[in-house]
Amino acid sequence: MRDTTDRILKGAISVFIKKGLQATTQEVAKEADVAEVTLYRRYSTKENLFFTAIRNVLEKKFDSQILEIAKETDTKTFLIHIIENRLDLLEKNKDLIKMLLSENLRGNLGNDLNLPEIIFSSLKKGLDYHFKLINHPIDIDFCARQLGGIFLSYIVLPNNKDFNKLTTQEKKEIAKKHAKSILATL
Template sequence: MSDQDSIIEEFFEEEKDGLTDKQKKIIAAAIESFSEKGFAATSTSEIAKKAGVAEGTIFRHYKTKKDLLLSIVVPMMAKFIAPFVINDLNKVLNTRYENYEDFLRAMIENRVIFFKNNLALFKILFQEIPFHPELKKLFKEHLAEKVYERFTELIHYCQAEGQIIDLPPYSVVRLTASTIFGYIIGRYLLFPEEDWEDDLEIERTIQFIMHGLSPR
């Protein structure tokens, strides 16, 4: 998978022999509806109408609305999001950057296109992970723990080189990730209609992190 690919398209291609056309329509409609309105505010009748199927058709394939949500997120997280993010992160981390700032720039630029091309799915993840223990557990197992392990190696290296202050690695990861995702969420989820100067905002994000982490 490349940054230009859609996870949903890859999923349909992977499951082409296991999904009926109606199931594909249901999943596509559910992703659109969950992304726009959230899981709790979306009814199965709305999904059925958008998919052009009878509501009973949904329940022939999925016992509950929650089963439909999990049938979308679980395989996409396990088969596509996690492997791609981890493999791509390893490529970035395996490049020995001269400083933490160069790493941040490569990381942000690398992730933005991928996020834009899969906006609806990531919106569902951001909205629903806090409210569904199954999704939280899945995210932790497939992404959070593995990403943290690799980040920790880089942080120790940068601290040994005197590039960033001596904070616990989990604090550096939290401060870095929350700032980057703050920019991404604001840019693509909360205020996409604003007149963003993306290169400038990315640079401001990087400098904000670096001013906070640089040794005094």
């Protein structure tokens, strides 16, 4: 049973990344190697399958690690780690992120699956945790927006080299530069 669910969710992500909400359940069923009726029995609608598959990925990838990183008591180190982690995560999931941003801008996702809000709220949780831990009050919303701008720029603006293809040292240098600019505003 779990194997079928995993195949369906993996197949759905693969198809939806390529075609967004325009994809058909027939295409998902073929990719997942299940009967189309199986999709309807489990998810009732294509939209429900889409939201379930996307939420599954976002919960596993975007909320994970952020509170662990936030336990770092040195703010510069914390910012460097969060920037490296999020840029690497976003780069590895670039096609999914672009599809979600596109669907969001078209108004197809409503409030059910607002990717910018998911990323923003996740950042705010991590920032809030870190700055409460070190007892340093800051404008969490402003800092999260600064980080969000950095992350969005790596998704939508052209880069000479993908972040996940950089060396560890190159990634660290980029993260240090961004962290330094954020620290200057705190």
